[in-house]
Amino acid sequence: ELKVEQNPLFLSMQEGKNYTIYCNYSTTSDRLYWYRQDPGKSLESLFVLLSNGAVKQEGRLMASLDTKARLSTLHITAAVHDLSATYFCAVVESGGGADGLTFGKGTHLIIQP
């Protein structure tokens, strides 16, 4: 059974600081996604990572993937209040025609002025 673990689950940080959220998964994967969710809202797609060493950046967020370590990171640079949200990573298991995403529990991020 594929397990996806995120840490930390809760993070409170100040504006202007840098931080990294980690996502570990237990089996080989074809695709890894990062999503943002605001309270009571849907999931906003941030990144899709497909291959070992993939790095994608959008604004203050940068995601990377190490398939050998089964690890993805979401790095936040110079955080601003608007980035406060819950961030989920989600993984599709390799092979066997699997298509459903297995989500982590999410990282609840609060950025204080």
Next chain:
Amino acid sequence: EPEVTQTPSHQVTQMGQEVILRCVPISNHLYFYWYRQILGQKVEFLVSFYNNEISEKSEIFDDQFSVERPDGSNFTLKIRSTKLEDSAMYFCASRRGGNEKLFFGSGTQLSVL
């Protein structure tokens, strides 16, 4: 920007009743999904649908659940006899194919009383 639309946004039902949740995926997308999120918990995969048939389903998706694509635009999730534990936010999602992003709708909040 095209989006996945879901109706209704809220649905309240009595235990044992049937409910149908409706979704209109993005028009040129080929893969369709249902996920659910119980309040405060992680997002869980229910079912994926491609080429007019279920391609994968989770353990949650038992005989009480069914999906249908009755025409070229709608995608529905039916729960035959609702239970209290079916109360959750249900998200529809779609993607075009390959390794493209998975887009989520805004969700239907189902409350079973």
